[in-house]
Amino acid sequence: MSSLLEIKNLVAGYQTTEQEIYAVRDVSLELNKGEFLGIAGESGCGKSTLAYAITGLLEHPGKITGGQVLLQGEDLIKKTPAELRQMRWQDFSLVMQASMNVLNPVMPIREQFYDTMAVHHPKDDARYFEERAQELLELVNISPKYLEAYPHQLSGGMKQRVVIALALALQPSLVIMDEPVTALDVVVQRGILQQIDQLRQKLDFSIIFITHDLSLLVEIADTIAIMYAGQVVEKAKAIELYQNPFHPYTEALMQSFPPLLGQRKRRHGIAGHPPNLAIVRPGCPFFERCPKGMAGICDVKNPELKEVDSEHYVACQLYPEGSENTV
Amino acid sequence: MLPVNSIRKEAKIQSEHNYLLEIDNLSKEFKIGRLGKTQTVYAVSDVNFKLKAGEVVALVGESGSGKTTLARMIGYLYQPTAGTIKLHNQTIPQHLSRREMLRFRRRVQMIFQDPFSSLNPLQSIGYILSRPLKVHKLATGVAIQARVIELLEQCGLIPAEQYINKLPHELSGGQRQRVVIARALAVSPQLILADEPTSMLDVSIRLDIMNLMLDLKEEEGISYIFITHDLAGAHYMADRIIIMYAGYLVEMGPSDQVINNPLHPYTQLLKEAAPKPESGLKPGKVDTTQETPDLTALPAGCPFASRCPQVGAACLQQLPPFREIADGYWVRCPEVAAKD
Numbered sequence: 135m136s137s138l139l140e141i142k143n144l145v146a147g148y149q150t151t152e153q154e155i156y157a158v159r160d161v162s163l164e165l166n167k168g169e170f171l172g173i174a175g176e177s178g179c180g181k182s183t184l185a186y187a188i189t190g191l192l193e194h195p196g197k198i199t200g201g202q203v204l205l206q207g208e209d210l211i212k213k214t215p216a217e218l219r220q221m222r223w224q225d226f227s228l229v230m231q232a233s234m235n236v237l238n239p240v241m242p243i244r245e246q247f248y249d250t251m252a253v254h255h256p257k258d259d260a261r262y263f264e265e266r267a268q269e270l271l272e273l274v275n276i277s278p279k280y281l282e283a284y285p286h287q288l289s290g291g292m293k294q295r296v297v298i299a300l301a302l303a304l305q306p307s308l309v310i311m312d313e314p315v316t317a318l319d320v321v322v323q324r325g326i327l328q329q330i331d332q333l334r335q336k337l338d339f340s341i342i343f344i345t346h347d348l349s350l351l352v353e354i355a356d357t358i359a360i361m362y363a364g365q366v367v368e369k370a371k372a373i374e375l376y377q378n379p380f381h382p383y384t385e386a387l388m389q390s391f392p393p394l395l396g397q398r399k400r401r402h403g404i405a406g407h408p409p410n411l412a413i414v415r416p417g418c419p420f421f422e423r424c425p426k427g428m429a430g431i432c433d434v435k436n437p438e439l440k441e442v443d444s445e446h447y448v449a450c451q452l453y454p455e456g457s458e459n460t461v
Numbered sequence: 462m463l464p465v466n467s468i469r470k471e472a473k474i475q476s477e478h479n480y481l482l483e484i485d486n487l488s489k490e491f492k493i494g495r496l497g498k499t500q501t502v503y504a505v506s507d508v509n510f511k512l513k514a515g516e517v518v519a520l521v522g523e524s525g526s527g528k529t530t531l532a533r534m535i536g537y538l539y540q541p542t543a544g545t546i547k548l549h550n551q552t553i554p555q556h557l558s559r560r561e562m563l564r565f566r567r568r569v570q571m572i573f574q575d576p577f578s579s580l581n582p583l584q585s586i587g588y589i590l591s592r593p594l595k596v597h598k599l600a601t602g603v604a605i606q607a608r609v610i611e612l613l614e615q616c617g618l619i620p621a622e623q624y625i626n627k628l629p630h631e632l633s634g635g636q637r638q639r640v641v642i643a644r645a646l647a648v649s650p651q652l653i654l655a656d657e658p659t660s661m662l663d664v665s666i667r668l669d670i671m672n673l674m675l676d677l678k679e680e681e682g683i684s685y686i687f688i689t690h691d692l693a694g695a696h697y698m699a700d701r702i703i704i705m706y707a708g709y710l711v712e713m714g715p716s717d718q719v720i721n722n723p724l725h726p727y728t729q730l731l732k733e734a735a736p737k738p739e740s741g742l743k744p745g746k747v748d749t750t751q752e753t754p755d756l757t758a759l760p761a762g763c764p765f766a767s768r769c770p771q772v773g774a775a776c777l778q779q780l781p782p783f784r785e786i787a788d789g790y791w792v793r794c795p796e797v798a799a800k801d
Contacts, residue, residue, distance in 0.1 A: 176663045176664065176665055177663045290524075319523040319524055319690055320523070320690060320691075320692070320731060320734045320735050321523060321730060321731065321734045321747070322523075323734070324733075324734035324735075324747050325734075325747070328746065328747070346663060346664050347664065347736065348664070349693075349736040349737070349738055350736040352736075352738040353736055353738055376738055386665070387664065387665065390664055390665045390667070390668045391664065391668075391693065392668070392671075392693050392694065392696065392697035393693065393737065393739045394692055394693040394696060394720060394732070394735055394736075394737040394739070394740075395720065395721060395737060395739055395740055396721075396739070397717065398696060398697060398716065398717065400672070400675075401668060401672075401697075402668065402672070403665050403666065403667070403668035403669040403672070404665040407633065
């Protein structure tokens with residue numbers, strides 16, 4: 135597998151007249167061709183800002199202040215808005231949170247497919263568009279007769295599938311999905327996740343899937359990155375991360391999901407609140423909430439993300455580089 | 462303060478013999494459309510169940526399964542089309558006078574999903590929490606302030622003095638939901654109807670709110686009807702789980718049994734679809750192609766028949782009865798045999 139996307143030391147945030155919010159702090163991630171990368175974290179950990187920063191959609195007052203986003207070797211940050219517009223949908227696409235509201239309510243589904251394709255297609259080839267639109271709907275298990283329909287005639291799950299079909303219309307190599315199934319019922323949610331997985335195997339694109347629901351991610355992602363206060367604090371293969379979480383935050387996050395099966399037992403959430411992103415403190419951002427925090431060490435130096443086990447990266451002072459069994 | 466508690470203690474003693482809540486044949490229809498083209502939405506159909514004092518029951522189902530409508534009828538926000546609701550063996554009449562309404566609201570309170578819109582943005586937390594005390598004449602003068610502080614502390618908003626003068630927008634989602642719970646708690650209710658109280662909250666906060674509700678159940682003996690679409694949350698919170706589909710109850714029983722050994726095919730589908738990494742990492746394929754039935758044109762037979770993998774000929778013709786197949790365990794499916 136070769137690397138498709140490389141994010142290097144990305145720094146992004148929001149600048150208002152009163153304060154600066156540091157929402158993405160020095161994030162480096164790599165995504166291989168065909169890989170499914172999940173990013174999980176609480177609200178306000180910077181995961182959506184990261185998605186917007188990657189796709190060049192971060193608008194004022196948001197801005198990228200450093201780093202590189204290399205898609206097939208090309209730095210997206212250096213592109214002009216016009217160049218980015220050309221690349222969007224074609225090279226990468228974005229499925230947003232509550233994306234059912236993305237569809238134009240006064241346009242039939244057919245027009246929305248035509249629109250997307252016409253912008254990027256040199257010729258206005260109506261027959262090709264029609265065939266492709268039908269093919270795309272079938273791809274996501276919706277009957278082509280719904281091309282006639284308006285968005286309000288579709289259920290929430292169907293709209294979400296239409297948006298996914300649109301995102302795949304120009305065969306991008308990367309699809310970024312920001313909480314694509316959060317507003318849906320469990321059964322519909324499972325259906326869409328299965329669909330995404332099938333499509334990925336068939337069409338061989340890569341996915342960055344952003345969600346707060348770690349239990350869902352563990353089942354579908356190849357690799358998971360955990361974000362906290364704008365930083366990636368742990369990254370590993372999904373199974374490895376689930377069975378053997380290193381970072382105290384990852385552990386706490388997993389603990390806060392009651393398991394479905396087994397006996398009922400009291401559990402405890404994570405004490406305290408996520409930190410204010412307008413303030414940069416020395417030391418680990420999780421220090422105040424961390425049950426294993428070491429005063430004098432953790433509140434002095436912010437640990438870097440380092441590989442402590444094969445392909446298992448963690449940013450925590452408890453784990454010196456290369457050692458496996460330290461706690 | 463004192464009289465409320467003593468009333469509740471009395472009620473508690475009474476309810477050892479009776480049920481707190483009894484729902485009999487409850488149905489709700491909505492008329493939609495206009496100009497002679499009206500259609501009827503059968504939102505809740507023929508619901509029967511009982512709730513003991515101090516018990517937590519979870520209502521689980523997908524959107525449109527009628528769980529919210531059912532809770533709103535119990536909370537006297539909707540009038541049932543048919544059927545009765547009994548509280549402490551007394552039928553709630555169709556129309557309550559203002560005094561009766563106040564009495565009812567002192568026993569039954571509701572918590573809604575969205576803590577961002579269920580608090581008035583212009584009112585301080587102290588004012589919001591003092592209102593039920595004044596309306597229900599539960600405290601006067603300085604006692605109001607003392608009770609507000611007590612409520613805030615009970616709901617984990619500590620130091621309470623800091624919160625009294627704050628406005629809702631100054632609080633996080635989790636803190637707001639705590640205020641909403643404190644407001645419901647102000648009248649010392651016997652039953653709280655909680656409609657998806659955690660679904661708008663962050664994962665790490667959800668567990669805190671569920672734990673708070675469970676603590677209050679233990680301290681105050683409050684019963685909950687906990688509405689959710691999250692099976693894992695229902696299992697964590699509830700003593701019993703009721704599964705609803707297309708307005709009908711389809712399965713009801715003790716939480717552990719419903720989750721670990723679901724009998725109705727719909728419950729089995731829900732369980733299959735729910736994330737459960739603890740049972741192995743790669744989930745099996747779940748057939749999710751079918752959508753929920755149209756509530757304006759329910760089929761003659763079982764509403765789940767069109768999606769059911771075990772559907773039989775009888776299922777298409779006649780609505781299966783909701784049967785008690787073991788002590789306290791009910792299923793609406795003819796394919797499930799009675800247990801001894």
